Amino acid sequence: MKLTGGCRCGAVAYSSTIDLRVGVYACHCLHCQAWSSSSFALHALVPGDALILNGPTVRYGYEEGGICAQHYLCEVCHTRLYNTTSAAPGIWVIRAGTLDTRATLTPIAHIWVKHKQPWLSLPAGVPTWPESPTPEAFAAALNGVE
Amino acid sequence: MTDKTAYARGACRCGQVTFESHCKPVITSACHCRGCQKMASSAFSLTALFPAGGFVVTQGSPVIGGLHGTTQHYFCPHCLSWLYTRPADTHTHVGVRSSLLDQPECSKPFMETWTREKLPWVQTGAAVSFEGFPELHEYPALMAEFAQLSD
Numbered sequence: 001m002k003l004t005g006g007c008r009c010g011a012v013a014y015s016s017t018i019d020l021r022v023g024v025y026a027c028h029c030l031h032c033q034a035w036s037s038s039s040f041a042l043h044a045l046v047p048g049d050a051l052i053l054n055g056p057t058v059r060y061g062y063e064e065g066g067i068c069a070q071h072y073l074c075e076v077c078h079t080r081l082y083n084t085t086s087a088a089p090g091i092w093v094i095r096a097g098t099l100d101t102r103a104t105l106t107p108i109a110h111i112w113v114k115h116k117q118p119w120l121s122l123p124a125g126v127p128t129w130p131e132s133p134t135p136e137a138f139a140a141a142l143n144g145v146e
Numbered sequence: 147m148t149d150k151t152a153y154a155r156g157a158c159r160c161g162q163v164t165f166e167s168h169c170k171p172v173i174t175s176a177c178h179c180r181g182c183q184k185m186a187s188s189a190f191s192l193t194a195l196f197p198a199g200g201f202v203v204t205q206g207s208p209v210i211g212g213l214h215g216t217t218q219h220y221f222c223p224h225c226l227s228w229l230y231t232r233p234a235d236t237h238t239h240v241g242v243r244s245s246l247l248d249q250p251e252c253s254k255p256f257m258e259t260w261t262r263e264k265l266p267w268v269q270t271g272a273a274v275s276f277e278g279f280p281e282l283h284e285y286p287a288l289m290a291e292f293a294q295l296s297d
């Protein structure tokens with residue numbers, strides 16, 4: 001299925017050029033809580049060269065621990081659309097709350113749950129990690145996507 | 147200047163904008179509407195509703211985002227964190243994104259709204275739920291219940 005999504009105001013929309021199946025994961029770290037205005041961020045890893053984005057975006061970049069991250073947002077409504085990171089070149093970390101199919105996507109992993117808000121209940125049986133998982137463990141969880 | 151007597155202080159992710167409230171929140175909530183899902187890029191937004199008179203931006207100059215309508219959504223001009231909302235239908239309160247506040251009890255949602263658009267797997271544990279927004283005339287009773295629970 002083609003992946004489609006966009007911002008709150010409609011100025012920016014994106015779609016994939018090929019069929020993509022995505023695994024959504026939730027990050028409960030304090031940075032993600034602040035940037036999401038929620039208690040976690042929802043992410044989906046997608047090859048950037050498979051996506052076409054139309055509309056005005058602004059970029060917010062920062063460096064932490066030797067890793068350069070860029071956030072891309074709608075210039076008009078400031079919806080966060082996707083991130084890129086020097087730790088994973090070529091990958092777009094789509095902010096999954098902007099996906100048109102978000103209501104059908106259940107996170108297949110929750111990371112940084114040591115900062116999870118105590119009032120939030122997570123579905124049983126979903127893999128969780130107190131911080132970031134190892135790349136191998138995370139790949140195994142994401143590859144379990146049907 | 148930050149006032150150490152403030153009830154709650156907050157900041158955006160990068161720290162350019164800081165703000166504080168000298169009053170307790172009158173209600174805390176999670177909103178599951180599709181607009182909030184987009185604005186948060188997540189499953190829902192979190193709000194602590196404060197009396198407008200006790201809310202002060204102590205540093206920085208927030209900019210407008212969202213739909214640029216009569217409800218005003220304010221963002222950090224640098225990191226573009228979504229900070230707070232001044233609702234169109236009332237100037238008496240400000241809805242602050244509670245994940246930015248230093249008072250953890252501000253972020254636990256007492257109420258959740260727009261559950262008809264909620265992502266199915268999300269469970270916030272809110273005490274009261276509404277399929278849309280409550281009517282304006284329902285707020286005094288909700289605020290009284292919240293105040294009783296949070297005392």
